[in-house]
Structures are given as C-alpha cells and as structure tokens.
Amino acid sequence: xxxxxxxxxxxxxxxxxxxxxxxxxxxxxxxxxxxxxxxxxxxxxxxxxxxxxxxxxxxxxxxxxxxxxxxxxxxxxxxxxxxxxxxxxxxxxxxxxxxxxxxxxxxxxxxxxxxxxxxxxxxxxxxxxxxxxxxxxxxxxxxxxxxxxxxxxxxxxxxxxxxxxxxxxxxxxxxxxxxx
Numbered sequence: 001x002x003x004x005x006x007x008x009x010x011x012x013x014x015x016x017x018x019x020x021x022x023x024x025x026x027x028x029x030x031x032x033x034x035x036x037x038x039x040x041x042x043x044x045x046x047x048x049x050x051x052x053x054x055x056x057x058x059x060x061x062x063x064x065x066x067x068x069x070x071x072x073x074x075x076x077x078x079x080x081x082x083x084x085x086x087x088x089x090x091x092x093x094x095x096x097x098x099x100x101x102x103x104x105x106x107x108x109x110x111x112x113x114x115x116x117x118x119x120x121x122x123x124x125x126x127x128x129x130x131x132x133x134x135x136x137x138x139x140x141x142x143x144x145x146x147x148x149x150x151x152x153x154x155x156x157x158x159x160x161x162x163x164x165x166x167x168x169x170x171x172x173x174x175x176x177x178x179x180x
Contacts, residue, residue, distance in 0.1 A: 012050045014040040019057050020065030024106040028058055028114060059121045062107065066125050068100040081136040081146060085177040088150045089170045094157050104129055105154040142180050149173045
C-alpha cells in the first residue's frame with residue numbers, strides 16, 4: 001500500500017528541518033545524508049523518494065531553515081527597523097545554536113562554494129530580507145546597508161571566541177542601523 005500524500009509531506013518536512021539545522025551548524029561538506037536521516041529518525045531510503053541529490057536537499061533546506069528561523073522571532077520584532085536589528089543582533093539570537101539558526105548568517109561563507117542553484121536560493125532569501133528592511137526605510141541603500149550589518153554582524157559575532165568583543169560587535173551594528 002502506498003503512503004498517503006500527507007505522510008509523504010510530513011516525512012519531507014522532517015528531513016528538511018533536520019537538514020536545515022545540520023547544514024546551518026556544520027556546513028554542506030561536513031554533513032552527510034546518513035547524518036541528516038539519523039537526525040530525522042528515518043532510513044536513508046526515504047531520502048531518495050524526496051530529493052534528487054544532496055544539493056537539491058541543501059537548496060530546499062535553506063528555505064525551510066529561513067521559515068523556521070522566522071517563526072521564532074518575537075511578535076514585536078518586526079515593528080520597525082530598530083526592533084528588527086535589536087532582535088537579529090541580540091545575544092540570544094547569536095547563542096541559539098540548538099535551534100534553527102538564520103541561514104543567511106550561518107551559511108554566508110558556505111554558499112559561495114556551492115552550485116548556482118544553491119546560490120540562487122540564498123540570493124532569493126537575501127532579497128527577501130532586504131525587502132523586509134526596505135518596508136521600514138523606503139530607502140534601498142539603507143535597506144541594503146542594514147541587511148549587510150545584520151547578516152555580517154551576526155555571522156562574525158558567532159565566529160568570535162571573545163564574548164565581550166562579540167557582544168560589543170552586536171551593539172555596534174545595532175547602533176549603526178538605528179543611527180542611519
């Protein structure tokens with residue numbers, strides 16, 4: 001008997017969420033299909049009924065990861081650009097590695113080494129992030145600058161071993177965005 005469409009969709013969602021988290025925390029090359037399927041608590045065979053390749057999964061999981069990260073945002077974080085920056089460039093957002101990290105910041109250096117399809121997916125997510133900032137500024141230059149300060153600031157803050165410096169960086173990026 002064939003699986004229902006609902007079961008197949010739930011299985012695919014489990015795989016995508018597992019992959020999104022593992023890729024965001026470890027990068028494309030350091031994650032295997034077996035690790036993803038183990039995290040999803042599924043067999044390797046289930047992978048092939050949903051995805052053409054690991055790259056196909058990566059591309060789709062970037063979108064799923066962004067959706068999952070978006071859902072976690074506090075309700076008032078999208079009121080204006082200052083609130084967006086305060087949430088995005090916060091210590092709690094930086095330190096939530098056990099939850100779904102924002103793929104824009106966590107995958108920024110990994111994406112440049114991937115194929116065009118994956119780069120196109122990342123580009124679409126970044127455009128959406130800029131568009132969200134632009135809603136609050138009505139100034140494309142400021143929206144781009146804000147997006148880069150948020151994504152770059154969060155990515156670098158996660159890479160620093162000195163928490164004081166990391167905290168200072170987050171605050172400096174927040175201040176730059178709010179003082180444009």
